[in-house]
Structure formats: C-alpha cells, structure tokens
Amino acid sequence: MKLNISTIRSAKPKAKPYKLSDGKGLFLLVNKNGSKWWRFSYRFNNKQKTLSMGVFPDTGLAEARRKVDQARQLIADGKDPAEKRKEAKAKKMGADAFETIARKWINTQSNEWSESHTKSVIVSLEQNIFPQIGHEPIKDITPLRLITVLRQIESRGSLEMLKKVRQRCNAIFVYAKIHGLIESNPAEGLSQVLQSHKPKNYNSINIKELPELITAINSYPLEPTTKAGLQVALYTFQRTNEIRGAQWHEFDLDTGLWTIPAERMKMKREHIVPLSKQVIKVLKDLYPITGHYPFVFASSHKPQTQPFSENAMLYALYRMGFHGRMTVHGFRHLASTTLNELGYDGRHIEKQLSHEDKNAVRGAYNKAEYLPARNKMMQEWADFVDNAHTGKVIPINSKAN
Known part of the structure; x- marks a missing residue:
C-alpha cells in the first residue's frame, strides 16, 4: 500500500526504528528520535544496497x-545509482578535496583488504570525517581543524x-x-593529544x-551446525567469520x-588450516545434513x-552458561596461551592464528609455511x-617437540 502525507506525518517513533514501505523499493525509516529518512532499497550485481533519498519533510513524498x-532508470541502464552519486559528488567537490583523495587512497589499498574491511573503512570515514572536512581542499586542512x-x-x-x-x-x-598534494601531514602526532583506546579483552x-x-x-541441545561450529572453533581456533563462511569446496578431508x-581472510591472504582427525570426524558427521548446500x-x-x-555460536555459549566467561574469540586466546605455555614454537602458533608478519623484508608470503610442524x-x-x-588437564613442563 502506497504512503500518503497523512500517514507519514502521523508516524510516531517506537522503541526501535521501523520502515513504512511506499513500493518500488522506496521506504520511510522512522527513527527512535522521531526523524524520518527516505531510503531506496535495490539490488545491483547480485548485491543488496540501500541509498538515501533525503529527510522528510525537507524531501517530500513526490520528490x-x-x-x-x-535511480531505477540508472539500474535499467546498467549503472549503480550509488556509484553515480559518488561520481557526481566528487566532480562537484574538486580533485583536491579531502574526500576525493581519501577515496583514491581507499581504491589503492582495497587490493590488499577484504571486502568487509574496505566497507568498514569507507563507512567510518563517511560517518565521522567526510561530513566535516570531505569537501575541503586537503592542503588547507590544519592540525587544529583536524x-x-x-x-x-x-x-x-x-x-x-x-x-x-x-x-x-x-x-x-x-x-x-607522497603524491605532492601537501607539504606536511596535519595528522602527525595527534595521538599525543587525544585519549587512547584500551584494547578489548575478549572473555x-x-x-x-x-x-x-x-x-x-x-x-x-544445540543445532547440529552450531555444535559443529563450536567444535571446529575449539579444535582449529579460527575466527568466527572464517568458520561461518566456510564452504565445502574449501576442504580436502583426504x-x-x-x-x-x-x-x-582479514589480511586478504589465502590461509591453510591443518585438520586433526577430530575435525575431520566433525565434518564427516555434518556432511549428511549440509553437504548438499554450499555452506x-x-x-x-x-x-x-x-x-x-x-552470533549463533556466541549466543550458544551464553545459553550454556558462559555469558561473561567465554566468547568465540576466546577459543583463540585459550589455544594460543596454552600452546605457548606447553612450549610450542611461537611462529607455528602465530601462523595457525593467521597473524602474519607485515615486514616485507622477511620475504614473500608463504601460505604453507611450517605446515608439517x-x-x-594441531593433532x-x-x-x-x-x-x-576426561579430566586430564595436566600442565606439561617439558618443551613440545
């Protein structure tokens, strides 16, 4: 059912933001603070996207x-309306605007980043920096302004x-x-005058x-996939997204x-994980349930x-009584701490955690490094x-071979 002005004006805020659909992908997002934002939901290149269409009442229903x-005409012509908007904005701002340069930097770096990390970087700048100084010539931004x-x-x-x-x-x-656009870096040394962040300790x-x-x-009593996911996390200590996104073609059980x-991968580098006999059994037991699906x-x-x-695995830990005591990331901490204490080679542990040395002087990346060890x-x-x-957790004092 299409919206009308009366419905829009009478829409009241609720405990959570909610949507009022107008059709053709257009909807009104009513926020908790009462603000009302027009949004357009669409698919482009098999990806779901959302584009801002203004704020009511500044932008009316007809507009x-x-x-x-x-936007729908652009999609019909094979063009992404979000990208066309960015291009128009960049032309309007000028070639030396901070946002223009920032997006060039992102394009350069994205070859080394995962898609999710690239999106995270863009969103962080779009929400916190671009609205303030994105339009300003980068050479005019001073340390005080920043x-x-x-x-x-x-x-x-x-x-x-x-x-x-x-x-x-x-x-x-x-x-x-480096590209000769500025003579000095206004961000240099700012860490000395801003509050520092204390890294989060995962339970x-x-x-x-x-x-x-x-x-x-x-x-x-857990879903078979959730139980198997927790077992794989415990045995392999990989990250949540690496586990939940795993597809059957990635595994060679032989x-x-x-x-x-x-x-x-977080660092956009292929990672090889040795599988113990226990993990192989977990996967073989799960195959009759999900083997005919990609994931x-x-x-x-x-x-x-x-x-x-x-959050499937995290909430399962909560239900089992480990809220505030254990997280999925905690499997990594537990394994790393224990294996180091048992005397295993730190290089092997770091490689298993996919913590890569960023120092290029040490040579080319080797995905199979230390694989026999x-x-x-891992076994x-x-x-x-x-x-x-079985209750046999006894500290081992001798170094692991």
Missing part, C-alpha cells in the same frame, strides 16, 4: 518518488573508532604527501575450565587441509544461500582437548 524513478573533528568522536566516548579514524586520516595525508576461560566447556558443547580463500554451517532458514548467523601441533592440540574432557 522522493521522483528520485527513486531516476583535531576539532576528531574531538567530536572523542566526546562520544568512541575511543576505538577514534583510533581507527585517526590512523586512517594519517594514512590519507601520507598518501597525499576466555582458563585451562582448568576446559572440561566444563567441552561437556557443555557435547551435551547441550589430505586433512582447509584452504580459506584470500577474499575471506558447511548452513542457515536453518535459508540453507541454500547463507550460513548461520554471526603445524599438522603435528596434539586436538588430543589435548579430548584428554581435557
């Missing part, structure tokens, strides 16, 4: 519909975002300086609590190797097209975990 008709903008993030208490945005601004100004149990965790995973493609940990609602939710380490870790289930 919002006219903008949607224009710090005034960054102070707004600081005042919200968003110190982690402040650190990320400050570092990204610094990289943009370095890029501009993780200690090794003595491992038997309790394993018992809970094995005995608690050789016991899981090859995670570069586009799914190993397929969603129960849309198994043909998507994996389980990003890591094969041995011994899986055996250690299984022994823990």
Whole structure:
C-alpha cells in the first residue's frame, strides 16, 4: 500500500526504528528520535544496497518518488545509482578535496583488504570525517581543524573508532604527501593529544575450565551446525567469520587441509588450516545434513544461500552458561596461551592464528609455511582437548617437540 502525507506525518517513533514501505523499493525509516529518512532499497550485481533519498519533510513524498524513478532508470541502464552519486559528488567537490583523495587512497589499498574491511573503512570515514572536512581542499586542512573533528568522536566516548579514524586520516595525508598534494601531514602526532583506546579483552576461560566447556558443547541441545561450529572453533581456533563462511569446496578431508580463500581472510591472504582427525570426524558427521548446500554451517532458514548467523555460536555459549566467561574469540586466546605455555614454537602458533608478519623484508608470503610442524601441533592440540574432557588437564613442563 502506497504512503500518503497523512500517514507519514502521523508516524510516531517506537522503541526501535521501523520502515513504512511506499513500493518500488522506496521506504520511510522512522527513527527512535522521531526523524524520518527516505531510503531506496535495490539490488545491483547480485548485491543488496540501500541509498538515501533525503529527510522528510525537507524531501517530500513526490520528490522522493521522483528520485527513486531516476535511480531505477540508472539500474535499467546498467549503472549503480550509488556509484553515480559518488561520481557526481566528487566532480562537484574538486580533485583536491579531502574526500576525493581519501577515496583514491581507499581504491589503492582495497587490493590488499577484504571486502568487509574496505566497507568498514569507507563507512567510518563517511560517518565521522567526510561530513566535516570531505569537501575541503586537503592542503588547507590544519592540525587544529583536524583535531576539532576528531574531538567530536572523542566526546562520544568512541575511543576505538577514534583510533581507527585517526590512523586512517594519517594514512590519507601520507598518501597525499607522497603524491605532492601537501607539504606536511596535519595528522602527525595527534595521538599525543587525544585519549587512547584500551584494547578489548575478549572473555576466555582458563585451562582448568576446559572440561566444563567441552561437556557443555557435547551435551547441550544445540543445532547440529552450531555444535559443529563450536567444535571446529575449539579444535582449529579460527575466527568466527572464517568458520561461518566456510564452504565445502574449501576442504580436502583426504589430505586433512582447509584452504580459506584470500577474499575471506582479514589480511586478504589465502590461509591453510591443518585438520586433526577430530575435525575431520566433525565434518564427516555434518556432511549428511549440509553437504548438499554450499555452506558447511548452513542457515536453518535459508540453507541454500547463507550460513548461520554471526552470533549463533556466541549466543550458544551464553545459553550454556558462559555469558561473561567465554566468547568465540576466546577459543583463540585459550589455544594460543596454552600452546605457548606447553612450549610450542611461537611462529607455528602465530601462523595457525593467521597473524602474519607485515615486514616485507622477511620475504614473500608463504601460505604453507611450517605446515608439517603445524599438522603435528594441531593433532596434539586436538588430543589435548579430548584428554581435557576426561579430566586430564595436566600442565606439561617439558618443551613440545
């Protein structure tokens, strides 16, 4: 049913933002604070996208519909309306505007970033920096001007975002300086006058609590995919997104190797994960359930097209009584700490965690580095975990071979 002015004006805010649809992808987003934003939802190159169409009442219903008709025509012509808007904005701003230079820097760096990280960088700048100084010539931005903008993030208490945005601004100004667009970097040294972010400590149990965790995973009534995901996380200590996005074609159960493609890795580098006998069994047991779908940990609602939710494993830990005690990221901390204490080679552990040395002097990236040693380490870790289930968590004083 199409909207009318009366319906729009009478729409009241609720506890959560909600949508009022007008058809053809146009909807009105009513926010908790009462503001009303026009949005256009569309698909382009098999990706779902949303484009702002203005704020009511500054942009009326008729104007919002006219903008949607224009956007739909662009899509029919094979053009992405979001990209066309960015191009028009860049032309209007000028070639030396901060946002123009920033987007050139992003295009250069995106070859080394995952798609999700690239999107995160763009969003952080679009929300925190571009509205303030995006239109200003980059050579005119002074340290005082930049710090005034960054102070707004600081005042919200968003110190982690402040650190990320400050570092990204610094990289943009370095890029501009290298290309002769500025003589000095106004972001240099700003960390000394801004509040610092204290890294978040992910909750993780200690090794003595491992038997309790394993018992809970094995005995608690969970979806088969969720239980298998937790077991794989425990045995391989890979990241949540690497596990939930796993597809069957990435696994070679005969050789016991899981090859995670570069586009799914945080550092955009292919990563090889040795599989213990225990992991292979978990996957073989799961295959009759999800083997006919692309995703190993397929969603129960849309198994043909998507994996389980990003919080499926975390919420399972909560339900099992580990809220505030353990996270999926905590598996990585638990394994890293334990293996280091057991005397395993730190290089092998870091490689398994996909913590790569960024120092190019050390040579080309080697996805199979330390693979024989890591094969041995991962099987011994899986055996250690299984022994823990029987209550045999005993510190080993001698160095691991």
